[in-house]
Amino acid sequence: MKIRCAIVCFFLIPLFAKGQQISYLIPDIGTPGMNTYVEIIGPYNQNGNFGSDGVYLNNLGDAVRVICANASDKNKIVIGPVIVSQSGKMISTHMFVLPSLQPNSDNWQSLNQAWRIPIQVIANGNYSNADTFYIVQPQPTIIASSPGAIGSGGALGFRSRRGAMIVDSMILSGSGMYTIDTTDCDPATPGNQGYLPAVIMSKTLITIANGATLGADGNRENGGPGGGGVWNASDPNTSTLGGDGFTGGEGGSLQGGNGSGGAGDIDSCWGGMTLNGMPGGAEKPGALAYYQGQDVYVHAGVQGTGGGCGMPFGTSGQGGWTERCVTDNTFGGFGGGSAAGECCCSPYDAPTAFGGGGGGNATPGTTLTSGGGSANGNAMLVPMAGGSGGAGGNPWETPSGYGGGGGGAISLFGYISANINTEANGSKGGDMTGIDPSGTYSGAGGGGAGGGILGMAKISVTVGTVSATGGAAGIASSSTPNLTTPVQNGGEGGAGRVRFDGPQTSAATIIPAQASQYRGPSTDTSQYVWRTFTLNGTGNGDTIHIYIKPQSNVWQNLATIVNYTNNWSQQITLQGTDTLYFLAVTQQVLNPDTTQYTMEPSYIFSQAAANILRIISSSNIFSYQQQTIPTLLCDTAKFDTVYVHNNGTTPLDITSTTFSKDNQGYSIISPSLIPVVIEPGDSIPFIIQFTSSSPGIFLDTLNLFSNDATPSHNPWKIAFAGKKDISIISASVFLPSVAGRPGDTVYIPIIIQSLQQQIQLNGITYQARVSYNGTILLPIGMLHGTIDTIGNGYVVFTGSNAADTAVLKCIIGLGDSVSTALHIDTVNWGGCVVQSTSIDGTFSLTGLCTQGGTRLYDENGTISLSQNNPNPFIGVTEIDYNTIEDGPTRLWITDMLGRQVAVLADGAYKAGKYAAHFDASGLQPGVYNYILQTPTQLLRKTMMLLK
Secondary structure, three states, rough: OOOOOOOOOOOOOOOOOOOOOOEEEEOEOOOOOOOOOOEEEEOOOOOOOOOOOOOOOOOOOOOOEEEEOOOHHHHHHHHOOOOOOOOEEEEEEEEOOOOOOOOOOOOHHHHHHHHHHEEEEEEEEEEEOEEEEEEEEEEEOOEOOOOEOOOOOOOHOOEEEOOOEEEEEEEEEEEEEEEEEEOOOOOOOOOHHHHHEEEEOOOEEEEEOOEEEEEOOOOOOEOOOOOOOOOOOOOOOOOOOOOOOOOOOOOOOOOOOOOOOOOOOOOOOOOOOOOOOOOOOOOOOOEEEEOOOEEEEEOOOOOEOOOOOOOOOOOOOOOOOOEEEEOOOOOOOOOOOOOEEOOOOOOOOOOOOOOOOEEEEEOOOOOOOOOOOOOOOOOOOOOOOOOOOOOOOOOOOOOOOOOOOOOEEEEEEEEEEEEOEEEOOOOOOOOOEEEOOOOEEOOOOOOOOOOEEEEEEEEEEOOEEEEEOOOOOOOOOOOOOOOOOOOOOOOOOOEEEEEEOOOOOOOOEEEOOOEEEEEEEEEEEEEEEOOOEEEEEEOOOEEEEEEEEEOOOOOEEEEEEOOOOOOEEEEOOOOOOEEEEEEEEEEEOOOOOOOHHHOOOEEEEOOEEEEEEOOOOOOOEEEEOEEEOOOOOOEEEEEEEEEEEEOOOOOEEEEEEEEOOOOEEEEEEEOOOOOEEOOOOOEEEEEEEOOOOOEEEEEEEEEEEEOOHHHHHHOEEEEEEEEEEEOOEEEEOOOOOOOOOOOEEEEEEEEEEEEEOOOOOOOOOOEEEEEEEOOEEEEEEEEEEEEEEEEEEEEEEEEEEOOOOOOEEEEEEOOOOOOOOEEEEEEEEOOOOOEEEOOOOOEEEOOOOOOOOOOOOOOOOOOOOOOEEEOOOOOOOEEEEEEEOOOOEEEEEEEEEOOOOEOOOOEEEEEEEEEEEOOOOOOOEEEEHHHHHHOOOOOEEEEEOOO
């Protein structure tokens, strides 16, 4: 018997009101001048929620429409045609944000009410509830030179309420694994929306360098963003919670895992549901079983646990039965893996519980008994979905293996998408490690399924290596008895799905071969066009439909394209007198699968297959019209750059400029001469300087007078806001206590904190001197700063930004003491008025031999580093040194800033006396360090080079 207490579990499925219901929009953000491909997800179990499957123009009178709930918002966004799929449970469409808008923030939480757009669906005359689409500014370019979690805040950006990001560009240049942050994006909504699929859209470029990978992998029992979670049962004391994911995994005897739409249940142990109500991993119906005539009931969660599903319209896995001698009593979910049963009789030599099934996606999860998750979703990745979680093994008296989390779902779009090295792998199932002394055996966990990866671009998609591999099966202990089949092993997770839309310039390496692959449509970058122009695009050879809407008229099916291979072209004439048009392209799916859980849409959209078109006219000025200057603290001036574009067809002449007030401290630094001419399609930077000696907020407007004939463009107005703060800044500067072993490298942070919440230290440079025992520490480099001088027992450095923690990099020597004070001698704040307090730190040696007394460096001992001869010297000099231990030995030369200029010895040396010849003929005259490092000691001396 596995559990000797009664646990009775209940779970309530949320009931949705009849009629049209929007569960969520994904993605839920757009930016001026750009389309956003949006999926509107309804309840998982409500067929016909959005009417009948098919394509609707979204014009007045259509049976299915997507509209702005507030009529005034039609002046901000235009909503494209709609595709209803999944038996009426979801809608695909485009949200086009008008180019002229200026939202007040790039953060959805900080937007004014005007930029929060309620969206509704009308199906057969019935109105749905409203959900919000947010109009934001794009986030600044993400340039990450070292791996981190994209969307975690700061320089790595942040995700929207439903997990999306819009950035100017994203460049991942460091080597290693970048991940997607799964912190809850919307704490006000139940569940963890950080596990929704990650959608990243760039207005220009997305590139992932060679050696770098962007990953949305499952993590042990937790899914990646968009992947299903499972139960972790590997630790009998602390790890019986369900794994988190798009849906949560079933818990073993504690709370189920959190889903993207609800927390795991504490009483029933069921996994948390999605935002559209799909339940997470749960017990098998009727699994509360009576055991051997005893008045004891056992919760199915402790008989193995079901994995969560990664697809909004699939099903999660189930827990196992308590019944004995039954191996095939559980069927896998359509996605989530299910747990199997147990047996204590022939053909098994000992009481045995079986392994959990793997999660399913493009291919089913495997199983050695029963419970592998079935294939679900479709190759088009509509809806966007990740892999499902594997099931936890069935425990018998001892902990079983946890099920692996499903790989996540990640969608990337840029006008250019380069070297898209991406992975969304399922997690391996947990091994079975426990064997009860009585001879019973538990099952291992099933692997999570591979996730979904979607890459899109208009100009080119360069694909590197893409992996959506299912997690490996958990393995039973090597002490398992000889069984007729290895039923205690878990199942493998199924393969994931990959889709790329756009002109593909290189063949992708897709892992595994079983992953489904699909190519969707794309259109070129047409933006400013003549009334008759040629539109180019790509697809997979299936029929293309082009839809057009003038700003003042309705959507119409303009053209149908057939009989092409990968590339197509179509001449288009824009009818009417409008100057703004909206274009969307669909690609037909031939003979779509109509099976419930692998259903395919009849048509698909793509983020890369829509355009906002403006008719080319005469000269046309454009720029951002609101600029905020960084606050002046210590410096005398701040600068801002605004680019002025000519979007017309003739040269733009800027003839004169003025500031409306002209007494607020603003001036134009560049261009230095006015008038200036901007050629069609070109732009020039205007560099604006802001100065002030008095505190306060200063507002002014730059007026640009030009030959643009549009009345509202002449003058073109750019508003500036700047602030001067002359408050005395209070700050603390402190060094921590750190430790390290001789011969290692230690990093010592110099931490500066403002003591006034309203005053920030960003942009303030400073110079500091830190002293220490020079026989213990030798500075060799600096992060967030530069070394100015290295002296005997001190270093002088300049910190580039007080808001960034400067870090001193030192080599540790054996030294003549076991510790040294780290003393802040001085801090010079330049032109800032800063009252700072200093707190010293310490450095301590570790790993010292203490037998017979602590062994420290003794300059009179056998080891020695002699003064170079001659000294001072011209050209060449000799250095004698003596070592007392075998092992790695290095002798090198640095300048006074710690930069290495020569290496005289580097290798494995025997203890003994050595001499080194140093030719400095290529170096500048000055003082240099020479440093000897042995396995446990470090010595340093200085020498002077003359010319």
